[in-house]
Amino acid sequence: MWKQRTAVGVLALLALAACGTEAGAGAGPGTGSGAGGGAVRTDLPVTGVRWDVDSVTVDGKRTAAPSDARVEIDSKGRATGNYGCNHFTADVRIDGETITVGPGTSTGMACEKDVQRFEAAMSRTFGGKLTAAMAKKTLTLTTEKGDSIALTAQPPAPLTGTTWTVTTLVSGTVASPLPAGAQDKARIVFGKDGSVHGSFGCNSFRGRAKVSGSTITFGRIDGTKMMCPAPRMKPERELLAILDGRTTYEIDHRTLSLTAENGKGLGASAPGTTG
Structure with missing residues (x-):
């Protein structure tokens, strides 16, 4: 069921991680590499990282994410995560700054109404062609109509000092x-x-x-x-x-x-x- 990502996709992903762009003052979250901000150097890869979802913005309305909402993309092009209550999986293809999310599956648990509304918004947004913009430890995925998902990298916790x-x-x-x-x-x-x-x-x-x-x-x-x-x-x-x-x-x-x-x-x- 899952499509294997090509070597070209892997190289494109690493290039995206190394040379992300940050929107300048006044730029919206959906801006890509042509935005007014200068290039931001980061060694943070997209794959193998747990991305905690901060918020979803649909039709200009921003909704904060539940604490469990997250996304992780593995090296084989599979995205797994949690919409806030229900778990999901989906195919992912990466080409330059474009991340294409294919059809996937999710669990069907009943959740609190506020969480259900967020899940509906995120599941609609995390699909199809998305433009990815990275800056430091943040990732913004923007749809063609301008809706977006804001995420923050969550590194593994070390045993000591935690x-x-x-x-x-x-x-x-x-x-x-x-x-x-x-x-x-x-x-x-x-x-x-x-x-x-x-x-x-x-x-x-x-x-x-x-x-x-x-x-x-x-x-x-x-x-x-x-x-x-x-x-x-x-x-x-x-x-x-x-x-x-x-x-x-x-x-x-x-x-x-x-x-x-x-x-x-x-x-x-x-x-x-x-x-």
Whole structure:
């Protein structure tokens, strides 16, 4: 079903990434390489990058995107992503500054009304011939009638130096969200010096962690000993047990999975960048 992009398309894509143009003052988002702004040098490729959707502009009306809206184009000419609620895939062909999006497929989940309206606007806009304009970490795709999609490159999160917010506790193949009292409060930060610190949701902790390949071996973890509400104490004990001894880890873009040898583990996410 998916068309393979030719070598010419690959070279054109790299040229687009290296020599994008930025619209000058007063220029609209749909301007191409002939816009008033000077050439902008960037080494950011279009493929293999997660592009977070910032907004869609249709008939002059700009609509901010839901937090989950994103697009990624792989080296074989396949675009995958999320309209904000539903996932999609589509064929993509690149020729110079023109990106042609062919027919695709999407899931059919029912979403909140505001998200559904955004999805309808984006699905109509992300199709057919689009003019691509790059500047620094931003990408603007503009249709022939002037509607546009604004996107920002979202790089993968490194293990060290990132504040990982714990979102789930995992037992084998079952993942459970943290209880309401602990959500957005349990965090882990790995330092380049081998330190680790953070919060279990109520009590804070500090210790040592040695990273080797895909494994993290935790040393002694010291924490505060405050009495916390009952709903927080159980996940605190479970998190402390996970950060004990040898674990394996995996990073999928901005999501961290940490698994202990007994199959217990956690899932955590990194905050997005602002471009």
